[in-house]
Amino acid sequence: MFDRLLIFLKGLPLGEDKSGKGFGKDDPRLAVAALMFHVIDADGDRREEERKRIAETLSEAYQLKGDELNTLLAAGETADQEAIDLYSFTSVIKRHLDEQERIHFIELMWEIVYADGDVDELEDNVMWRVAELIGVSSRERLTLKHTVAARAAAAKTKAK
Numbered sequence: 001m002f003d004r005l006l007i008f009l010k011g012l013p014l015g016e017d018k019s020g021k022g023f024g025k026d027d028p029r030l031a032v033a034a035l036m037f038h039v040i041d042a043d044g045d046r047r048e049e050e051r052k053r054i055a056e057t058l059s060e061a062y063q064l065k066g067d068e069l070n071t072l073l074a075a076g077e078t079a080d081q082e083a084i085d086l087y088s089f090t091s092v093i094k095r096h097l098d099e100q101e102r103i104h105f106i107e108l109m110w111e112i113v114y115a116d117g118d119v120d121e122l123e124d125n126v127m128w129r130v131a132e133l134i135g136v137s138s139r140e141r142l143t144l145k146h147t148v149a150a151r152a153a154a155a156k157t158k159a160k
Contacts, residue, residue: 023075029062031092032105033076034083035130036112041080043120053115057108086126090133102134106141110148117156119149 023030033054040050058076059069083089097105109130113123124145131141 023072025088026092026095028092028096029058029072030075030079031089033058033072034079034089035086035093035109037077037080038083038086038089039109039113039123039126039130040115042122042126044122045120047116049117050112050115053112057112086129086133090130094134097134099135102136103140103144105134106131106136107144107148110144114148114152117152119145 036054036057040046040054054076055069055073058064058072062072064072079089093102093105106127109127113119113127127141127145128138131138
């Protein structure tokens with residue numbers, strides 16, 4: 001399942017900044033990274049598992065390693081901290097992804113949220129707002145939440 005989510009991220013167009021280095025404001029990779037940081041910071045308790053999951057996801061999705069990956073992580077984190085709203089990121093996602101890809105993106109975001117094994121009401125609220133802004137229905141968002149929760153519970157049980 002996670003592999004399927006990575007496939008659509010790999011297909012996103014690249015949008016470098018005007019200097020040819022880094023990640024421009026219209027780069028969906030930057031928008032994806034910023035939203036991932038935003039959701040893990042929503043509860044005020046960033047955990048290493050969450051950050052690690054973001055790094056793994058972005059690395060696999062975009063074949064980034066070392067400095068390139070660290071640049072995207074830093075740019076995503078900075079973009080999130082400097083943003084005044086979610087629209088600057090969700091509008092990029094909505095422009096670059098079709099409906100099915102946006103649904104997969106919400107599923108991927110739930111994977112990030114469940115990385116620490118807990119969903120805070122603030123994280124849940126961010127997921128609701130992001131889903132609404134990119135045009136994913138409440139029904140689809142909740143279905144994905146339950147699907148990912150079941151997978152997380154199964155993985156936790158298997159790990160014991």
